[in-house]
Amino acid sequence: MNIPKDKVGHFVGGLVVALVASLIWWGGRWAGIPAPIAAAFLATGVAGCVKEYADWLDNKAVPGMHGVELLDAVATFLGAVPVVLVLWWLQR
Numbered sequence: 001m002n003i004p005k006d007k008v009g010h011f012v013g014g015l016v017v018a019l020v021a022s023l024i025w026w027g028g029r030w031a032g033i034p035a036p037i038a039a040a041f042l043a044t045g046v047a048g049c050v051k052e053y054a055d056w057l058d059n060k061a062v063p064g065m066h067g068v069e070l071l072d073a074v075a076t077f078l079g080a081v082p083v084v085l086v087l088w089w090l091q092r
Contacts, residue, residue, distance in 0.1 A: 006067070007075040010051075014044040014079020022083055036087050040080045048076030 021043035022036035052073045055066035 007071065010048070010072050010075035011079045013051075014048065014076035015082060016079070017047045017076075018044050018080035018083040022087055037084050037091075040083050040087065041077075044077045044080040048073035051076065 018040035021039040025035045025039035052068055052070075055072075056068045058065045059068060
């Protein structure tokens, strides 16, 4: 399987964002809400959309500077999956 380096970069970025967000919100477990899991998914979703929006704005200033792709945002969002799986396992 040949995955473009760009998508791997987005995935790793999403993984880091999810890890940081879930560590920040780890204390939310006391309320019975899986806050670290929600934080991981929410943060990566926002990060992926913001990054692609920033690329789109860059392209308005300098056409062709960045590629703007939905799959880049999806790859960023999927970076949360390994973090969420570990969090889910820890909360069992």
